[in-house]
Amino acid sequence: MTSKAGSPLIFRGVRAFDPSHGLDAIVDVVVEGDRVTRVGADAAKNLADVASARVYERAGALLFPGFIDLHAHVREPGQEYKEDIASGLRAAAAGGFTDICAMPNTKPVNDTRAITEMIVHRARAIGGTRLHPIGAITVGQRGESLTEMADLRDAGAVAVSDDGRCVTSSAVMRRALEYASTFDIPVIQHAEDHALTDGAQMHEGAISTKLGLRGWPRVAEDIIVARDVLLAEYTHAKYHLAHASTEGAVRILREAKSRGISVSAEVTPHHLLLTHEALLGYDTACKVNPPLREAHDIEALQRALADGTIDCIATDHAPHSSLEKECELAEAAPGLTGLELCVPLLLSLVEKKALTLARFVDALTRAPAKVVGLDMPQIKDGARADLVLVDPNEAWTVSAGALRSKGKNTPFMNREVKGRVRATIVAGEVVFDASASGAASS
Amino acid sequence: MSWTRKHLLTLEELSLDEIEQIHLTAGAFKKILGRSVKKVPALRGKTIVNLFLEPSTRTRMAFDMAAKRLSADVISVDAASSSTTKGETLRDTAQNIEALNADMIVIRHAASGSPLYLSRILDIPVINAGDGAHEHPTQGLLDTFTMKERLGSLKGRKIVILGDILFSRVARSNIHALTKMGADVTLVGPATLVPHWFTDLGVKVSYDLRSALADAEVVMLLRIQHERQTSSHFPSLGEYTSMFGLNKTRASWLNPSAIIMHPGPINRGVEIDSELADGERSVILEQVTNGIAVRMAALYLCAGGQPEHVLGGDTQD
Numbered sequence: 001m002t003s004k005a006g007s008p009l010i011f012r013g014v015r016a017f018d019p020s021h022g023l024d025a026i027v028d029v030v031v032e033g034d035r036v037t038r039v040g041a042d043a044a045k046n047l048a049d050v051a052s053a054r055v056y057e058r059a060g061a062l063l064f065p066g067f068i069d070l071h072a073h074v075r076e077p078g079q080e081y082k083e084d085i086a087s088g089l090r091a092a093a094a095g096g097f098t099d100i101c102a103m104p105n106t107k108p109v110n111d112t113r114a115i116t117e118m119i120v121h122r123a124r125a126i127g128g129t130r131l132h133p134i135g136a137i138t139v140g141q142r143g144e145s146l147t148e149m150a151d152l153r154d155a156g157a158v159a160v161s162d163d164g165r166c167v168t169s170s171a172v173m174r175r176a177l178e179y180a181s182t183f184d185i186p187v188i189q190h191a192e193d194h195a196l197t198d199g200a201q202m203h204e205g206a207i208s209t210k211l212g213l214r215g216w217p218r219v220a221e222d223i224i225v226a227r228d229v230l231l232a233e234y235t236h237a238k239y240h241l242a243h244a245s246t247e248g249a250v251r252i253l254r255e256a257k258s259r260g261i262s263v264s265a266e267v268t269p270h271h272l273l274l275t276h277e278a279l280l281g282y283d284t285a286c287k288v289n290p291p292l293r294e295a296h297d298i299e300a301l302q303r304a305l306a307d308g309t310i311d312c313i314a315t316d317h318a319p320h321s322s323l324e325k326e327c328e329l330a331e332a333a334p335g336l337t338g339l340e341l342c343v344p345l346l347l348s349l350v351e352k353k354a355l356t357l358a359r360f361v362d363a364l365t366r367a368p369a370k371v372v373g374l375d376m377p378q379i380k381d382g383a384r385a386d387l388v389l390v391d392p393n394e395a396w397t398v399s400a401g402a403l404r405s406k407g408k409n410t411p412f413m414n415r416e417v418k419g420r421v422r423a424t425i426v427a428g429e430v431v432f433d434a435s436a437s438g439a440a441s442s
Numbered sequence: 443m444s445w446t447r448k449h450l451l452t453l454e455e456l457s458l459d460e461i462e463q464i465h466l467t468a469g470a471f472k473k474i475l476g477r478s479v480k481k482v483p484a485l486r487g488k489t490i491v492n493l494f495l496e497p498s499t500r501t502r503m504a505f506d507m508a509a510k511r512l513s514a515d516v517i518s519v520d521a522a523s524s525s526t527t528k529g530e531t532l533r534d535t536a537q538n539i540e541a542l543n544a545d546m547i548v549i550r551h552a553a554s555g556s557p558l559y560l561s562r563i564l565d566i567p568v569i570n571a572g573d574g575a576h577e578h579p580t581q582g583l584l585d586t587f588t589m590k591e592r593l594g595s596l597k598g599r600k601i602v603i604l605g606d607i608l609f610s611r612v613a614r615s616n617i618h619a620l621t622k623m624g625a626d627v628t629l630v631g632p633a634t635l636v637p638h639w640f641t642d643l644g645v646k647v648s649y650d651l652r653s654a655l656a657d658a659e660v661v662m663l664l665r666i667q668h669e670r671q672t673s674s675h676f677p678s679l680g681e682y683t684s685m686f687g688l689n690k691t692r693a694s695w696l697n698p699s700a701i702i703m704h705p706g707p708i709n710r711g712v713e714i715d716s717e718l719a720d721g722e723r724s725v726i727l728e729q730v731t732n733g734i735a736v737r738m739a740a741l742y743l744c745a746g747g748q749p750e751h752v753l754g755g756d757t758q759d
Contacts, residue, residue, distance in 0.1 A: 201554075205639055206639045206642040208639075209637060209639040209640060209642070209643075210454075210614070210642070210643060211554055211555065211576055212554040212573070212574050212575030212576030212577070212611060212614060213554050213555075213574070213575070213576075281558070282554070282555030282558055282559065326533065327531060327532065327533060327559070328532055328551070328553040328555060328556040328559050329553065329554065329555050329559075330552070330553035330554070330555075330556075330574070331531075331532075331553065
């Protein structure tokens with residue numbers, strides 16, 4: 001399905017939208033080689049080899065800079081039955097992502113140069129969406145001794161995180177922040193005081209009480225975020241909060257940012273849209289860590305994303321097989337498949353005016369690029385051609401067959417959603433084309 | 443009046459009418475239990491599997507006896523003898539039981555929601571015999587049945603549930619049944635075991651034993667479940683007993699005609715004085731006896747029986 005960069009690509013009469021420099025216009029965008037070469041009304045008109053060009057023309061379609069996901073679980077090495085790098089990158093491309101960052105909780109954990117290099121080499125050989133590994137903060141994600149972060153960075157890691165586990169020791173976290181700051185790489189924290197979440201299946205509150213399930217209280221997140229913000233301030237390090245889920249975390253981030261502390265945060269589509277009430281039927285597809293919270297958390301998260309307190313949208317793509325989900329809730333693994341549903345789910349918030357289109361794009365492009373130090377994708381002459389074409393009005397039904405990820409675990413299964421990625425371009429190469437691929441059906 | 447449910451999973455989902463249907467049916471079966479021949483042919487030829495993947499004595503014995511009184515064939519499987527110890531999933535265990543042509547499955551499981559899960563993947567009726575800290579519907583039904591026998595209508599009656607509410611499926615099932623029946627329910631215990639979220643279920647939460655017990659007509663004690671407390675929710679059994687154990691003095695605060703209930707097994711001297719447990723206000727053993735009749739009703743109705751077929755009395759012998 002990928003076509004080698006060779007003949008030009010023409011996006012004719014699309015609405016090119018790039019808030020990084022205020023672009024919002026119906027134009028032609030021409031890609032030659034790996035670059036955007038022309039942007040403008042009728043820019044494709046007197047192109048020399050227009051005959052050989054691949055043309056995208058779709059009424060109402062939007063062209064954005066390529067999306068970046070800071071938080072994906074690609075499962076390779078070790079759990080390829082859930083996802084592998086090839087399927088994960090296909091899913092990413094279909095979701096409009098030109099870059100994804102892969103969390104290190106693989107088997108074995110990505111805590112050494114050898115594993116980081118292996119992942120980088122596998123991803124390069126497969127091609128398509130670019131994959132950027134995230135190394136572990138601590139060896140084996142055990143929260144005790146620091147990984148060789150310089151080595152990980154040299155091998156291609158763009159950040160460190162023990163995601164899935166929290167670095168709960170204040171001493172270890174302090175040293176991790178300090179040490180990572182030597183190399184200017186961010187420390188991404190999964191904020192969960194494990195002592196408060198032993199056996200937790202869902203958010204602690206009225207629903208967990210009714211269902212007789214152990215609860216994951218908000219304070220388990222808030223306590224860690226508050227402590228980490230203080231440590232980030234003290235160490236002058238770059239701290240990034242993974243999957244913020246509580247009103248309290250938002251309040252702490254807002255206060256920290258107002259004082260100029262170097263903190264950033266991401267939020268997932270599911271935490272922006274679903275509450276703990278989704279668990280009422282013990283639906284394992286809704287089991288996720290951190291858990292789905294309450295309506296006022298959702299409101300706080302949406303506001304924080306809108307005003308930039310939360311910088312990024314990240315999917316926390318966590319594919320699982322039916323083995324981990326077709327069972328009793330206590331046995332089920334936490335996580336949702338996310339890469340391919342991010343665009344339609346977030347566009348629903350744009351449509352409801354909870355989020356501007358500009359912030360939506362910013363939170364998937366400039367903001368995550370800044371967190372992990374990637375080049376900012378842009379639509380302008382001479383920029384690397386990392387692009388995503390989206391039809392915001394196209395409705396489609398989420399189905400196992402429509403998802404390229406091996407993970408079919410989503411509470412949105414069989415739901416109709418609106419907004420569909422039509423094409424994804426990585427450095428001038430078409431890595432996904434909805435018209436050309438047979439796997440997806442609308 | 444007709445019974446339409448195939449499964450008995452929770453009391454939350456039952457209507458007041460359905461609860462009363464079970465009570466009425468249980469009442470009819472209870473009469474049979476008093477006869478010299480205690481058996482009816484209602485479920486002759488049916489096979490019921492008691493899948494008890496968590497330890498249980500009285501509930502399992504009561505289901506076993508109830509099925510036998512209804513002339514069903516019964517097979518009991520416990521955690522030690524099931525293939526779950528060999529790593530078989532609940533899904534596989536249950537599907538194998540169905541493939542063996544069982545007609546009904548009674549499940550006790552440590553995971554909340556597991557009976558609901560089974561009801562979704564199996565075609566045969568599923569009866570919940572206790573799932574995690576979620577529900578224990580037949581216990582809630584036998585408790586309310588016992589209360590009604592003693593007090594008549596429960597509307598407006600002051601009922602106190604005392605003890606380990608957080609981990610108690612018995613409490614949750616009773617809460618759902620009692621609120622539907624119009625009772626005035628108060629939960630009491632230390633805040634670590636009685637979180638405020640319970641008020642969402644339509645009950646009161648109190649940390650003051652004296653005012654809670656004052657003039658109550660039923661006090662239901664719950665066992666302090668050491669095995670479920672992963673971390674300590676109170677400093678010691680001694681302190682629990684001194685603050686919340688039911689003793690003679692505290693029992694005197696109750697309404698003079700109040701009854702004392704306990705789903706068992708009792709920790710004598712912890713949540714209740716031994717003397718009170720054996721005293722004249724205690725209905726603890728009646729609960730056990732009624733448990734058979736109520737489980738007969740549950741099995742009979744979920745197998746497709748109708749209340750009116752047993753209410754006539756003698757048609758079944």
